[in-house]
Amino acid sequence: MWKWLxxxxxxxxxxxxxxxxxxxxxxxxxxLLAIGLTWALLFAPADYQQGESFRIxxxxxxxxxxxxxxxxxxxxxxxxxxxxxxxxxxxxxxxxAPVGAVFTAIALITGAAWxxxxxxxWWIWDARLTSxxxxxxxxxxxxxxxxxxxxxxxxxxxxxxxAIVGVINIPIIKYSVEWWNTLHQGAxxxxxxxxxxxxxxxxxxxxxxxxxxxxxAAVTCLRFKTEILSRNSMRPWVKALVKEEIK
Amino acid sequence: xxxxxxxxxxxxxxxxxxxxxxxxxxxxxDIFNPLLFFIxxxxxxxxxxxxxxSTLSRIAPGIIWVAALLATLLSLDRLFKADFADGxxxxxxxxxxxxxxxxxxxxxxxxxITGLPLIFIAPVLAVLLHLNENSYGALMITLLIGxxxxxxxxxxxxxxxxxxxxxxxxxxxxxxxxxxxxxxFATSAIDTAAMNLPYSGQVAIIGALxxxxxxxxPFAVSAxxxxxxx
Amino acid sequence: MQFSSxxxxxxxxxxxxxxxxxxxxxxxxxxxxxxxxxxxxxxVKQRIAKQQARQEKLKRAAKQQAQLSQSS
Numbered sequence: 001m002w003k004w005l006x007x008x009x010x011x012x013x014x015x016x017x018x019x020x021x022x023x024x025x026x027x028x029x030x031x032l033l034a035i036g037l038t039w040a041l042l043f044a045p046a047d048y049q050q051g052e053s054f055r056i057x058x059x060x061x062x063x064x065x066x067x068x069x070x071x072x073x074x075x076x077x078x079x080x081x082x083x084x085x086x087x088x089x090x091x092x093x094x095x096x097a098p099v100g101a102v103f104t105a106i107a108l109i110t111g112a113a114w115x116x117x118x119x120x121x122w123w124i125w126d127a128r129l130t131s132x133x134x135x136x137x138x139x140x141x142x143x144x145x146x147x148x149x150x151x152x153x154x155x156x157x158x159x160x161x162x163a164i165v166g167v168i169n170i171p172i173i174k175y176s177v178e179w180w181n182t183l184h185q186g187a188x189x190x191x192x193x194x195x196x197x198x199x200x201x202x203x204x205x206x207x208x209x210x211x212x213x214x215x216x217a218a219v220t221c222l223r224f225k226t227e228i229l230s231r232n233s234m235r236p237w238v239k240a241l242v243k244e245e246i247k
Numbered sequence: 248x249x250x251x252x253x254x255x256x257x258x259x260x261x262x263x264x265x266x267x268x269x270x271x272x273x274x275x276x277d278i279f280n281p282l283l284f285f286i287x288x289x290x291x292x293x294x295x296x297x298x299x300x301s302t303l304s305r306i307a308p309g310i311i312w313v314a315a316l317l318a319t320l321l322s323l324d325r326l327f328k329a330d331f332a333d334g335x336x337x338x339x340x341x342x343x344x345x346x347x348x349x350x351x352x353x354x355x356x357x358x359x360i361t362g363l364p365l366i367f368i369a370p371v372l373a374v375l376l377h378l379n380e381n382s383y384g385a386l387m388i389t390l391l392i393g394x395x396x397x398x399x400x401x402x403x404x405x406x407x408x409x410x411x412x413x414x415x416x417x418x419x420x421x422x423x424x425x426x427x428x429x430x431x432f433a434t435s436a437i438d439t440a441a442m443n444l445p446y447s448g449q450v451a452i453i454g455a456l457x458x459x460x461x462x463x464x465p466f467a468v469s470a471x472x473x474x475x476x477x
Numbered sequence: 478m479q480f481s482s483x484x485x486x487x488x489x490x491x492x493x494x495x496x497x498x499x500x501x502x503x504x505x506x507x508x509x510x511x512x513x514x515x516x517x518x519x520x521v522k523q524r525i526a527k528q529q530a531r532q533e534k535l536k537r538a539a540k541q542q543a544q545l546s547q548s549s
Contacts, residue, residue, distance in 0.1 A: 041500075042486070043479060052490035056499040063503070082470065102510045109506075110499040117495050137424040144420055148411045157474045158407050162421060165403055165467055169425050172456070176428040180435065215507070219514050226518040233525045242525045 012237045014088055015228050022221040029214035036207030044204045053117045054201075060110040062209040063103045064128070066216055067135060068170075070100035074142070075167035078160030090156030091231060093163060094146055095223035099216055101139035107132050127181035131174045138166045152231050259344040263352035270329075271360045277325055282364050285318035289372045300377040307376035308386065308437035314372075315365055315390065316397060316426050320419050322361040323401040326353060327409045327472070336409075337476050346469040354402045354465070355395075362394035378437075385440035385450075389433035392453045399460035400425045406471035429456060 040058035047054035074096040081089030111129050112122045123129070142159045149155035232238050254262065271277050292310045293303055330336040339349050369390055370383060378386065404422035408414035436449035480486040489496045 037500075045479065046490060051492060053492035053495055055489065055496050059499055059503045098513070099510065102506050106503045106506050109502045113495045113499040113502070117492050134424050134427060137420070141417075141421040141424065144417055145407060148408070148414070148417055151477075154474055154477055158471065161403070161467060161471050161474065162407060165400075165425065168463070169428070172428045173424075176431045180431045219510060222514045222518060226514070226521050229518075229525065230521045233521075233528065238525060239529050242522050242529065245522060 009086060009088060011088060011228050011232050011235070015225060015241075018221045018225055018228075022218055022225075025214045025218035025221060029211055029218050032207050032211030032214060034211075036204050036209075036211045039204035040208055044201055045198075047201075050118060053114060056110050056114040058205055058208045060107060060114055061205070062212045063110065064107040064132060065209070066212055067100055067104040067107050067132065070096055070103060070216065071135060071139070071163070071170065072167060074100060075163045078163040081156065081160050082164070087153060087156070087231065088228070090153070090160055091227035092220070092224050093160055094152075094156050095220050095227050097139060097142045097146065097159065097163075099219050099223070101136065101143060103212075103216070104132060104136040104139055108136060125181065127174075127178040130181065131177045134173055134177070135170070138170070142166070152227070156231075253343055256344055256348050259342070260348050260352045263339075263349050264356050267353055267356035268359065271356070277322070278360050278364060281318045281322035281361050282368060284321055285314050285365055286368065286372065288314040288317060289376065293376065304377040304379055304441075307373060307378040308382065308434040308441075310376060311369055311372060311378075311386065312389075312393075312430055312434050312437075315369070315394065316423070316430060318365060319361060319394065319397040319401060320422060322357070323398075323405050323418065323422070324415065326357050326402055326405045328405075331409045331476070336472070340472065340476065346472065347465045350402070350406075350465040350468045350472070354398050354468070357402070358395050358398040362398055365394060366390045379441035381443055382437045382440045385437045385446050388450055389436050389453060392450065392457050393429050393433045396429050396453070396456050396460050397426060399464035403464055403467045403471060406468045406475060408475075409472070410475040429453065432456075 036058070040055055044055070044058070046052045074093045077089045077093040077096065080086055081093060108129065111132065115124055115126075115129070116122050142162050145162055146155045146159040149158060229238055229242070289310055292306070296302060296306070327336060330339070340346055342349070366387065369386060373383060373386055401418075401422050404418050404425075407421065408418045411417065432449045432452050436446040436453070439446040439449065487493055487497075
C-alpha cells in the first residue's frame with residue numbers, strides 16, 4: 001500500500017491528480033444538489049408536526065454532520081502530517097478548515113431559523129446547538145492561528161497541533177455540554193429529537209447530504225490546490241504552470 | 248560518557264522549577280497583577296448586576312470561575328514569552344533531557360505562581376458574592392484541581408502563539424473554548440454542593456481532566472514549541 | 478408536487494420567512510466560500526507570476542551588468 005501511496009507525497013503529482021478530480025466533484029455536487037434541493041423544497045411531504053418548516057432539515061442536518069466530520073478529517077490529516085512529516089497532509093488540513101467553519105455557521109444559522117418557529121426563540125442553549133457553537137470557535141481558532149503565521153509550512157504545523165488538541169477535546173466538550181444541558185433545563189427539548197423519517201423524506205435527504213459532501217470535496221480540492229501552489233512557489237513546475245495559466 | 252555530569256530527570260525538573268520560581272519572585276507584579284485582575288473582575292459583577300444577595304449567590308460560582316479563567320489566561324503569556332525573547336527557550340530545548348520534563352516544570356511553576364494565589368483569595372471573594380455556605384469546600388477543591396488543568400491547556404496555546412507578535416487575542420481565541428469542560432463541571436460541583444448533595448462525581452471528572460492534561464499536554468506543548476522556535 | 482401555486486410555495490405554510498432565511502443564508506455562505514476559494518487561488522497564482530517576473534528581471538539586469546563590466 002505504501003508503494004502505491006508514495007507518488008502522492010509528491011506535490012506535482014497530487015496537484016494534477018486533484019485537478020482531475022475537481023470537475024467530477026463539482027458536477028456531481030451540482031447534479032445531486034439540484035435534484036436533492038428541488039425534491040426537498042417541492043416534492044417532499046411536510047412533517048405532520050412541524051409542517052413546512054421541516055424543509056430546513058434538508059440543509060441543517062447535512063451541514064451539521066459535515067461540520068463535525070470535516071473537523072475529524074482535518075485532525076486526521078493534521079495527525080498524519082505531524083507523525084509522517086507529510087507536508088501535503090498539513091496543506092489539506094489547512095484547506096479543510098475554512099470549509100468546515102462555513103458548514104458549522106450554516107448549521108448554526110439554519111438551526112436558529114428552525115428553532116424560532118419550533119421553540120419560539122432564535123437561540124436556545126440546547127446541547128447540540130451549543131456544541132456546534134463551540135465547534136465554530138474551535139474552527140475559528142485554527143483558522144486564526146493559521147493566518148497568524150507568515151510561513152505557511154509553520155502555519156500548517158501549528159494549526160495541525162491545535163486541530164489535534166481540539167479533536168481530543170470535542171468528545172469531552174460534547175459530553176460536558178450535553179450533561180450541563182440536561183442538568184439545567186430538563187427534558188424540554190427532547191420532543192425536538194430525531195423525527196421518524198419516511199422514505200419520501202429519506203431520499204431527498206440522502207441526495208442533499210451527498211450533494212453537500214461533494215460540494216465540500218470540490219471546494220476542498222480547489223483550496224488544496226491553492227495551498228500546494230503557495231507552498232511550492234519556488235519549484236520549477238509551479239513556475240511553468242503559472243506561466244502557462246497567466247499569460 | 249565523558250566527565251560531563253548530566254543531571255537526572257528529577258534534577259533537571261527541580262532545577263527548572265527553582266529557576267522559574269526565582270525569576271517570578273523577583274518580578275512580583277507577575278504574581279500580583281493577575282490576582283488583582285481576578286479581584287477587580289469579580290467586584291465588577293455585583294456593580295453590574297445589583298447587590299441582591301440571592302441573585303449574587305446564585306451566580307457566584309460562575310463569576311468566580313469565569314474570572315479565574317480570565318486571570319489564568321492573562322498570566323499565561325509570561326509562561327514562555329520572556330524565555331523565547333532572550334533565546335533561553337531554544338537553549339532549554341537543546342539539553343539532553345526530554346523536553347517533556349522542562350515543559351512540565353515550567354507549567355507547574357506557572358501554576359504555583361498564578362493558580363495557587365487564586366485559590367487563597369477565592370474564599371474572600373466568595374464572601375463578597377454571598378456564596379452558599381455549603382459550597383466553600385467544593386469551591387476550594389474544584390479550584391485546586393481545576394486551575395492546573397487551565398495551566399496545562401493554556402500552555403499549549405502559549406506554545407503555539409509564542410512566536411507570533413500579536414499573539415494575545417489569538418491566545419484567548421484558541422484557549423477559551425478548550426476551557427469549557429472545566430468551567431461546566433466546576434460550577435456544577437459548586438452548585439450541587441450548595442444543595443447539600445454529593446458532588447464527588449463532578450470532582451472525579453475534573454480529576455480525570457487533570458490527569459489527562461497532565462500526561463498529554465506537555466507532549467503537545469513540546470511539539471508546539473518545536474514549531475514556534477523553528 | 479406539494480404546492481398548488483407559486484404563492485403557496487413562497488409562503489411555506491406560514492413558515493416562509495424561516496425556510497427562505499435558512500436557504501438564503503446557506504446559499505450566501507456557500508457562494509462566499511466558493512468565491513473566496515476562487516479568488517485566493519487566482520491571487521496565489523498572480524503572486525507567483527509576479528515573483529517570477531521580478532526574478533527574471535533581476536537575472537537579466539545581472540547579466541547586463543556582467544556584460545557591461547566585461548566590455549569595459
